[in-house]
Amino acid sequence: MPTIIGISGSLRKGSFNSALLRAAADLAPPELSITIASIADVPLYDADLEAESGIPEAVAALKEQIAAAQGLLLVTPEYNQSLPGVFKNAVDWLSRPAKDIPRVFGGKPVGVIGATPGPGGTRLAQTAWLPVFRALGLSPWFGKQLYVAVAGNVFDAQGSLVDAKVSGLLAAYLAGLSDVVKDATAR
Numbered sequence: 001m002p003t004i005i006g007i008s009g010s011l012r013k014g015s016f017n018s019a020l021l022r023a024a025a026d027l028a029p030p031e032l033s034i035t036i037a038s039i040a041d042v043p044l045y046d047a048d049l050e051a052e053s054g055i056p057e058a059v060a061a062l063k064e065q066i067a068a069a070q071g072l073l074l075v076t077p078e079y080n081q082s083l084p085g086v087f088k089n090a091v092d093w094l095s096r097p098a099k100d101i102p103r104v105f106g107g108k109p110v111g112v113i114g115a116t117p118g119p120g121g122t123r124l125a126q127t128a129w130l131p132v133f134r135a136l137g138l139s140p141w142f143g144k145q146l147y148v149a150v151a152g153n154v155f156d157a158q159g160s161l162v163d164a165k166v167s168g169l170l171a172a173y174l175a176g177l178s179d180v181v182k183d184a185t186a187r
């Protein structure tokens, strides 16, 4: 069964984006497995650290997880009308050394979704990821879009997805992503 790696760009315990990722793993169609990976142990990128000690263990492990998977799902918060630095920092580390980019990311389908307590649903953050996808040679999937706005009404206090409309949209998004991952894997 194709597996995709799902990553939330928030470190917050009560994160809406991590809650959305957990809901995605639950609502994925039976023919797609979503493995939740974490960026919590990724240090700040420092070229001196890389030169002296190489790729940190947490980064190397995540790179191999992505390399072995058939696709990616980024679940992005929106900070200052763009993507969060914490999330970008993790992806910057994952892109090192640059010679590994084709092996780790090259041609993989990637989906991006996100949640915010505000009204915009992470539209700007999702768009801000596009140049990064191009730099990594990823294959972004635009067949459906999922912008979760006013997230405080969509998840309960335990982080469970309680909005039937968003559940339906998420399931449809994942069904579409599953189809492209399946197609890409068959090629």
Ligand SMILES: Cc1cc2nc3c(=O)[nH]c(=O)nc-3n(C[C@H](O)[C@H](O)[C@H](O)COP(=O)(O)O)c2cc1C
Residues within 6 Å of the ligand: 010, 011, 012, 014, 015, 016, 017, 018, 077, 078, 079, 080, 081, 082, 115, 116, 117, 118, 119, 120, 121, 122
């Ligand atoms: C520095 C900062 C900037 C933010 N900027 C935006 C923004 O531009 N648009 C938005 O919808 N929410 C913005 N927010 C609110 C976040 O969407 C909110 O904190 C959200 O809960 C973060 O995602 P999480 O719940 O997964 O941690 C910002 C929050 C912070 C801390």
